[in-house]
Amino acid sequence: MERFAQRWNELVRARLDELEALRPGGGPSSSSFWEARADQLAARMSDADADAPLLAPLVAALEPTDTVIDVGAGTGRFTLAVAPHVAEVVAVDPSEAMLEHLREAAARRDITNVRYERARWEDATPRGDVVVCGYVLPLISDVAPFVRRLDAAARQQAFIYLSGTLPDVCHAPFWQHFRGQPRAPAPTYLDALAVLQEQGLAPIPRIVEAPVRARFADLDEAVSDFRENLMLSETDEVVGELTDLLAAWLVDTGDGRLRPPFATLPVAILSWTAR
Numbered sequence: 305m306e307r308f309a310q311r312w313n314e315l316v317r318a319r320l321d322e323l324e325a326l327r328p329g330g331g332p333s334s335s336s337f338w339e340a341r342a343d344q345l346a347a348r349m350s351d352a353d354a355d356a357p358l359l360a361p362l363v364a365a366l367e368p369t370d371t372v373i374d375v376g377a378g379t380g381r382f383t384l385a386v387a388p389h390v391a392e393v394v395a396v397d398p399s400e401a402m403l404e405h406l407r408e409a410a411a412r413r414d415i416t417n418v419r420y421e422r423a424r425w426e427d428a429t430p431r432g433d434v435v436v437c438g439y440v441l442p443l444i445s446d447v448a449p450f451v452r453r454l455d456a457a458a459r460q461q462a463f464i465y466l467s468g469t470l471p472d473v474c475h476a477p478f479w480q481h482f483r484g485q486p487r488a489p490a491p492t493y494l495d496a497l498a499v500l501q502e503q504g505l506a507p508i509p510r511i512v513e514a515p516v517r518a519r520f521a522d523l524d525e526a527v528s529d530f531r532e533n534l535m536l537s538e539t540d541e542v543v544g545e546l547t548d549l550l551a552a553w554l555v556d557t558g559d560g561r562l563r564p565p566f567a568t569l570p571v572a573i574l575s576w577t578a579r
């Protein structure tokens with residue numbers, strides 16, 4: 305395996321193994337992990353403006369006759385935003401719960417030009433003019449064939465989105481507190497750049513500041529969200545301690561909800577012209 309793909313593989317495997325040890329069969333490689341997160345992701349979709357800095361370079365690359373492939377579409381923030389600008393979007397995701405949220409959201413907006421493909425990208429076959437893959441790459445250990453497939457599927461341009469900072473920036477202090485050691489480090493966008501270059505691609509990196517979308521109706525909702533993300537058990541002791549820590553850390557949004565104390569965080573957009 306090439307050097308940077310090997311490094312990526314080792315980093316992702318260590319993180320997947322860490323979660324697998326805490327919840328056997330329930331980590332991000334399982335469908336149950338994403339089924340449980342679909343409602344949470346869908347709830348964050350209501351604030352569409354938050355994605356504006358991410359969408360601008362993508363929308364600028366589109367023609368009205370284009371087909372866009374959204375790889376790991378989730379509840380569809382990219383699919384729904386680009387659908388009005390193009391002929392068709394193919395939303396690929398292995399999670400039925402995610403795709404169901406996306407179908408409902410598309411119907412609410414009278415969007416009818418989305419094709420849904422329930423599959424892992426590794427097993428999917430669509431081709432399009434532009435391929436977009438947001439917040440999926442750091443879940444994929446076998447990264448080289450995955451990005452080659454992104455490139456092969458795109459007739460014109462491909463876009464990868466991932467955190468422009470450490471992806472655990474919100475959860476890291478809590479992980480350290482409850483587990484007594486740091487979470488295994490994730491690959492960063494610099495690792496992604498190195499992997500893409502190693503595959504002979506010529507990505508252009510862009511960093512944008514994007515509003516943090518996490519919002520919690522109240523402290524109980526925040527505790528439940530963090531407990532799930534940190535894979536902590538629901539004991540009175542854990543819930544009490546997490547409640548105290550989050551009460552001190554979260555800030556008021558001004559409309560009665562709570563959010564992490566970062567208004568924005570950097571997001572990396574890596575785009576390239578398909579070969």
Ligand SMILES: C[S@@+](CC[C@H](N)C(=O)[O-])C[C@H]1O[C@@H](n2cnc3c(N)ncnc32)[C@H](O)[C@@H]1O
Nearest residue numbers: 338376377378397398399402424425438439440
């Ligand atoms: C963090 S969500 C990102 C969703 C969306 N792209 C966004 O930015 O809001 C990750 C998504 O990747 C999907 N996923 C996980 N493994 C995948 C794979 N091998 N191929 C395609 N999608 C995958 C999950 O089901 C989930 O919907």
